[in-house]
Amino acid sequence: MSYPIAEEVVEKTIDEVEDKVTPWEVIGHSDTGIDYDKLIRRFGSSKISPDLIARIESIIKKPVHHFIRRGIFFSHRDLDFILTAYEQKKPFFLYTGRGPSSEAMHLGHLIPFIMTKWLQDAFDVPLVIQMTDDEKFLWKDITIEEANKYAYENAKDIIACGFDLTKTFIFSDFDYMGQCPNFYRNICRIQKCVTFNQVKGIFGFTESDSIGKIAFPAIEAAPSLSSSFPSIFGEKLQQEYPCLIPCAIDQDPYFRMARDVAPRLNFPKPVLIHSTFFPALQGSKSKMSASDSNSSIFLTDSxxxxxxxxxxxxxxxxxxxxxxxxxxxxxxxxxxxxxxxxxxxxxxxxxxxxxxxxxxxxxxxxxxxxxxxxxxxxxxxxxxxxxxEVTMDLVQQYMTPRQLHFRY
The missing domain is CATH 1.10.240.10 (Tyrosyl-Transfer RNA Synthetase)
Incomplete structure (x- = not known):
């Protein structure tokens, strides 16, 4: 006896299985990993088109980075807006980050920093780099002291990428929160605009998650607001400067939330460019892990x-x-x-x-x-x-709140 209806249902279910992409978990269902075209449609971002690449090259008067040429950075949100601001000689800044969960970074961790370094040089703009040691304390089985130590060790690897000291501010959430009231005020502004139901829908939180995890997305969103950095942009900022965020696409949920909140607070929406995922050595279906030394090449490897x-x-x-x-x-x-x-x-x-x-x-x-x-x-x-060559004294220079160099 045959059961064609049952077979049809099973086939449809398998076909409709979606890749799982969150800031904490990435699962692809094909041999080549994530279906990025489907992810663009699902997330509602836009593909970086040949026309957009041509526009970038026309503006900066040189070829784009091979990450963009090869589709490694493949998706964006409102990149045209930043390009127009640059053409009009209006200031903007870069923001990216690192969640320090171990002393050693691997090759996959370098990708956003290589892209950000190229953007900083190409557009001659200031950059803020957030070390989310608070996030790693909340999600990992490590102490606050360990997470903060990892932030400083990872900062050495980030500085070794060649970022310009006069244009770059690196900060630990644990340390900067106490130094800058404006940062915490912006976090609270964002938190007040987002309901528990909304944050559950965006991030998949459940009632068993700690309130620290539920509150954290606002902390990652706040650096996209220039008023979070009065030492860089001035205490009496006349208007918010727009922000461009290079990141892997699993970080997009944070900034979808930020882009929803920004207009209600009279802030510009953060602009994003997204990268694909760097595969584990075992293949695109596997996940790299800082706790598995055989899943990737680490920057400490001989x-x-x-x-x-x-x-x-x-x-x-x-x-x-x-x-x-x-x-x-x-x-x-x-x-x-x-x-x-x-x-x-x-x-x-x-x-x-x-x-x-x-x-x-x-x-x-x-x-x-x-x-x-x-x-x-x-x-x-x-x-x-x-x-x-990166001493702790040099790390402290990068992590000291101060005015940064602006092109305009």
Whole structure:
């Protein structure tokens, strides 16, 4: 006996399964990970189009970063607004952040900072970087003291990315909250505008979540308001300056909330550009974790560590045998080594040649991994050398509230 209706229902259910993307959990249901086109439609953002890329290049008089060219930063909210402000010689600022849950950052953590550094240089604008040590205390099994310590250690890695001291302010939530009444006032303004039902709907909170978690989204939203930084923008700010936030798209819920609240408080809506997710070594279906040293390459890894991890754990899109691989070629869409090269090899022509060679079977998996190992060993060792120069005194300079340099 057949049951066509039941089969049809099951098939529809499977087809309608959505990827899960929240600030704390990311689950993709395909071999290539998240379906970003569906996510754009679901979140209501806009794709970064070729026309928009051409406009950026026309304004800054140079090519966009390869993260944008390759669709790694793929989505935005009102980026046109920031570009128009820049053309009109009106000031704006950048805001991004880091949730410090361990002393060591991994390669995935670098992505928003590499993009932000390029934006700071391209547009010559000030930047604030929020270290959400309070968030990690609330969500992780760590003490306040540990979370705050991790914030300062992570700040060293962030500074090693090359941010301009005259244009960059880094702050710990635990420390800055007591230094700046304006910051807390803006947090309260945002909190008053958002109901418990709304925050449950946006973030999926339940009645078993602590009130600290429920209140936290306003803390992450508040740095998008320039009045949260009177030392940078002045105590008597005549008007709010718009803000551009580069972040992974899992952080978007915070700023959907902020964009909903902003008009009611007479603040400009924060502008966003979203990145795709950096895959774990085990593939796009796996999740990188700071507690799993084998899920990614960490900025503390030695050249030997990098070689071992790539050779042992990097998910391959190659075939079962050399003969089959030569005949059918590899799948770059799922091959982690190739995906990592998309992020960290800036030579477009060489990357395209590698893609063609691997897809055709001319390049073997071991040879592809060897190329990646060399790229990452160089990148990580150079980062480690720069980090050695970052003293705690220099960290304190970046974390001291002060006026920053403005282009206009």
């Amino acid at each position: 050249p030997k560590d990098i070689k071992t991890k790539i050779n042992k754990y990097a998910f391959s899109g190659g075939k079962e045998s050399i003969e089959e691989h030569r005949a059918k070629g590899g799948d770059c869409a799922v091959d982690v080594s190739f995906q990592y090269l998309r992020f960290f090899m800036d030579d477009d022509e060489r990357l395209e040649q590698i893609r063609q060679d691997y897809s055709s079977g001319k390049l073997l998996t071991g040879e592809l991994k060897k190329i990646l190992i060399e790229v990452l060993q160089t990148l990580v060792s150079q980062h480690q050398e720069r980090r050695k």
